[in-house]
Amino acid sequence: MKVIIVGGVAGGASCAARLRRMNESAEIIMVDRGPYVSYANCGLPYHVGGSIENESDLLVATEQTFRQNFAVDCRTRCEVVGISSERKCVELKDHATGDVTTESFDKLVLSPGAAPIRPPLPGIDLPGIFSVRTVPDARQIKQWLERGAADLSGMDSYTGFQTVTKPQRAVVVGGGFIGLEMIENLAHRGLEVTLVERLDQVMPPLDPEMAKLVQRYVERHGVRLELNDAVAGFQQIPDGSLEVLTASGKAHPADIVILAIGVRPETALAQMAGIETGERGGIRVDEQMRTSNPDIFAVGDAVEVRDFVTGEWSLIPLAGPANRQGRIAADVIAGRDSRYRGTQGTSICQIFEAAIAQTGASEKALNRLGDTDFEKIFLYPNSHAGYYPGAKMLAIKVLFRKSDGRLLGAQVLGEDGVPKRIDSFAMAIQMGCTIYDLEESELCYAPPFGSAKDPVNFAGMVAADILRDDMPISHWSEVNNGFLLDVRNPPELAVENVSGALNIPLPELRERLDELPRDQEILIICRSGQRAYYATRILLQNGFQARNVAGGMLSRSHAASS
C-alpha cells in the first residue's frame, strides 16, 4: 500500500505517524510545500511576542524524526501541482530544484489547512503588512519589529533616533483568536496597538455579552478597539509608515499591520481532485474522514465537520480536532473502524493575564438554528475559595436545554482557573451531561484550587433551580415590564443604581413584604444573582410572583439589551 499525505502539520503529521504505527509495511510519503513539517503554528504569536524565544522551539518534529522514527518519506518545499483521481497519482513539484515528478497512490490524504484571508484591498501588498500562518511569516514580523533597533544599533546610545524608526504603532485587523493573541504579544513588546474589526464584537464564536467583557478587558490593557468598521485599504504616507483606512473614513497610523481577518479552507487540491466541498466552503468528509472519492481522505482545517452539539456542518479550525482527524484517517486506511464524533469547538485564548474559553453551542448558534428550547445563566463565582489569596472573579455563561436539562454550551472568562472549568464543561458535554449531573460533580477542592461548591457545581445548581421551578428567571432585556426589587445593601446602590427599583436589603425582606405588589411580577436584582435567588424563594413561598434577574448587576452592563 502506498499512501501520500499532503500537508505535514497537525492533521497530516498525526496521520503519518499513526499510519506507520498501524502499518509497518505501507509506503508513506508526506509532502509539505513549506520549509517545515509539524511546526507549532499555535505558537507563532508567542514567538513574535518573544515569550517563545527561539524559532527552533517551534519545530515540534523534523523531517528527520519522520524519516528515522516513522520511516516516512518526508519532503518539504514540495508542492502538489496536479492530482489525477482516475490514474490515482499526484504531480509533485520540488521547489528546491523545480523538478516535477509523478507519484502514484493507493490512498491520498489531504491536510492542506486553511489560508489567512487576504482581501484584494488597495495597498494590501505594501511592506509592513503581514499574516501569521507560518514560521517564515513569524520570522518576517520579528525582523520588521526589530528593524529600527538593528538599523541604529551602532548609534542608539547617543542619538535617540531609535525611537523614531523602530515600529511603535501596530494595527491588528480582525479580532478572532489570532488577532487577540497578536494584540497581547505586540503589547508585550511595547507597541501601541489598535484592533480594527468589521463585526460588532471580538471573537465571533462567543456570544456578544461575553465578547463585551473581553473587549473591556482588552481596552483596560491599553488596546484601542475599533469595532463595526471594516478595513477599506492601506496607504503609505511620506514618512514611510502606513495608514489603515476604514469604511467609516478613519485612517489609523501604523508601523506594522497584522492581518488576522480569519482563515478560509484551502480547497485548491480538492478542486484538482474533483471531490465535493460543502456550503461552508470546506471539503466534505464522512465520519471516517473519507471524501466523495473513497480513496481520498481529508483532515484538519480544510474540512467541514459536524458540530457535536447542533449537528450543523461547521468550519472549526482547531489543532486538537485536526490531530484526531489525522489519526482517524490513518486508522481507516489501515482497515480499522474509527469514526470522528464531531467537533464541539472547545477553545481557549490567553488575553494578557486572562483567558477566554468556550465549549459547545453558543446562544448565537442556537438562535441561528431557530432553537428555542434552551435557557441561559450567568455566574460570577470566585476562581477558588475567596478567603485564599489570589481568587479572581470568573464570568461564566452556561446554556442548557429547557426540556431535559442537557448541557449545551459554556463560556468562561477570568484571570484564574479558566482551563479547569472549561474542561469540566467540555467533558460534560461530550458525555451528554445534564445540569443535574453538574450539581453532583465532584471536582477537586482545596483553598488554592477551588471551592467546596465549585463554579461548575454552582452552574448546575442555578440551572436546576430554574428547571425545577424553584427560581424563575428573567433577563435584562426583559426588565422593562416588571416591578423591580433590588435586594442589595445601600452602600452597593451608591456605586451603581437601577432607576425605578425599590430597595429592600435582603435581611429586611421578610419584615417588609407588605411593600411589595401582589398583582404584578416582581423582578429581583442583586449583585450577581445569589441574594436575589434567596429573595425569590422568600417571595414565591409568600405567594408573590417573582423572578431573579439572571446575573444581577454584574450582567447588566454587558447584557445584550444595554
Next chain:
Amino acid sequence: MKVIIVGGVAGGASCAARLRRMNESAEIIMVDRGPYVSYANCGLPYHVGGSIENESDLLVATEQTFRQNFAVDCRTRCEVVGISSERKCVELKDHATGDVTTESFDKLVLSPGAAPIRPPLPGIDLPGIFSVRTVPDARQIKQWLERGAADLSGMDSYTGFQTVTKPQRAVVVGGGFIGLEMIENLAHRGLEVTLVERLDQVMPPLDPEMAKLVQRYVERHGVRLELNDAVAGFQQIPDGSLEVLTASGKAHPADIVILAIGVRPETALAQMAGIETGERGGIRVDEQMRTSNPDIFAVGDAVEVRDFVTGEWSLIPLAGPANRQGRIAADVIAGRDSRYRGTQGTSICQIFEAAIAQTGASEKALNRLGDTDFEKIFLYPNSHAGYYPGAKMLAIKVLFRKSDGRLLGAQVLGEDGVPKRIDSFAMAIQMGCTIYDLEESELCYAPPFGSAKDPVNFAGMVAADILRDDMPISHWSEVNNGFLLDVRNPPELAVENVSGALNIPLPELRERLDELPRDQEILIICRSGQRAYYATRILLQNGFQARNVAGGMLSRSHAASS
C-alpha cells in the same frame, strides 16, 4: 415543622441554608458547640502559614448571616448533651451561661464532623502539641509560633536572643492532607520541619508509587521524612523544648508538634440517639442521608458513604461531599426525592509549588477488593505545549477496566495544570466514561494551557492501545523475566542505565532487528514509554513478541518493586 441541625460547618450550614430556601415556614435551629459557624476549616493551615492573613477571613458566614438571610435560629457555644429519639427532643447546653434547655424536633440533622485522632500517648498533653481543626486551634498555633518574637519584642534589636526561643523546629505527626498542608505552611514560616508517619507512605489514599514522588518532592523542599515509624510519646527536655519519641527509638527535637494523624467520625451523638453506625466507624445513612431512625439525618465527615466507583462503604471526609449531603438532607426533609450518588474521593493538596490530586479508585482499593479486572498506566506529559515557557512535567497514573475500558481512577502530580486534568478525569468517572471516550475528549488548547493532544487524551490513547492489543504492556515488577531492549539514545543511557538491557536507539531499530530474539518476549524501555510504544509496534508487526514497560525509566525509580 421544626428542624434542629447539630453542627454549623460545611454539611450543617449547607443544610440550614438549603432547607430555608425550600421551606420558608419551617422552624430551623442550628447549633454548634464551637464559637463559630460556617468557618473555613480547609483554610486553617494557610492561616497558620500566613497566606490567609486575618482570622476573620476564615469566617465564611456568621451567625448573623444565618439569622438575617435565612431566618435560622443560630446558636454557637451550644452543645447537644442529650438526645431522646422517643420523645424527639434534644438537650442543649449553652456554654456561655451553663444553662441546659430542651428543644423538641420533627427532624434532627447531625453534622458533627470528625475529630482529630489524639492517641493517649505519654506526654500528649504537653504544651506545644496541637491539632488543626478549629479556628481557636489555628489561633493557638500562631500564638505559639509567634511567642518568641512577642516575648522579646522590646529587646531583639540588640540581644539576638530571639532566635533562641522562637520556635524553629516543627515535627508534624501524620502525612495525610492536613499533615502535608501543615508541612508546607510551617516551612513557609521558616521552620525546619520533620514529618513522622507510621505508614510506609504519605497520603494514604494514594498508591505507593505516586506517594513516593510526593515524598521525594517534599524532601527536595528540605523536609525530613521519617516513614514507617510510629510516635511512641512526647517529652519535655530541660531547655523547655519537646522531643517526639518514636517506636524505633528515635527522639526528634521539636519546638512545636502538630498532630495530624487523621480523623475519626464523631459518633457520640449517634450513640446518644441510638442510631446505627457502620464497620468503618461512621454513622450509617441511606441515599437520602437518613439514619436508621427515619427522623434523624446525618451528613458530612461523620457518615459512611458509598464509594462511587467500588461501591464500598467508606469514610471520605471532604468538604464538597459534606456540602452536597447537607443539601440533600434538606431536600428530603422538605419533601423532595433527592439522592446522594456516593463519593468518588476527588481531592487535591497543594505541596509547595506542586499539587497532588486524585479521583476515583486507587490500585490499593482495587487490590483490597480482590478486583483483578483492571490495568494501570503511567504518563509523564508536559502540562502545556513544551515549546511555550513554564511547561512542567506531570506524573499521571490512570486505572481502567480491562474488560470494558471503563475509567476507574486517576492520580496526578505536578507543578502546573493539575486541577485541569483531575477535574476532567473526575467528570469522566462521574459520567461512566471509558478510556475510548478520553481519546476523543475535546479539551481546551492554546500553548499556555494545554497541548493539541491533552494529557487526558494521551491517557486515553495509551490505554486504548493496550485494550486494542496494539501495545501489550509490562510493569517494572515483571521485568526480571524477559529480554530487555532499551530504545533510548546513548547520551540518555549515560545518565541512567538498565543493566542487562540491549540498547538499540529507535531510529536504528528497523535495521537491527536481527539482533533480537524471536523465541522470547522482548520488554522495551525508553524514557517515558512513548518511543517504546513505537518500538513495540515495529517489533509486533515484524513477528516479535514485545511489550512496552509502562512509564519507562520515569516509572522505574518509584515502581512498587524497586
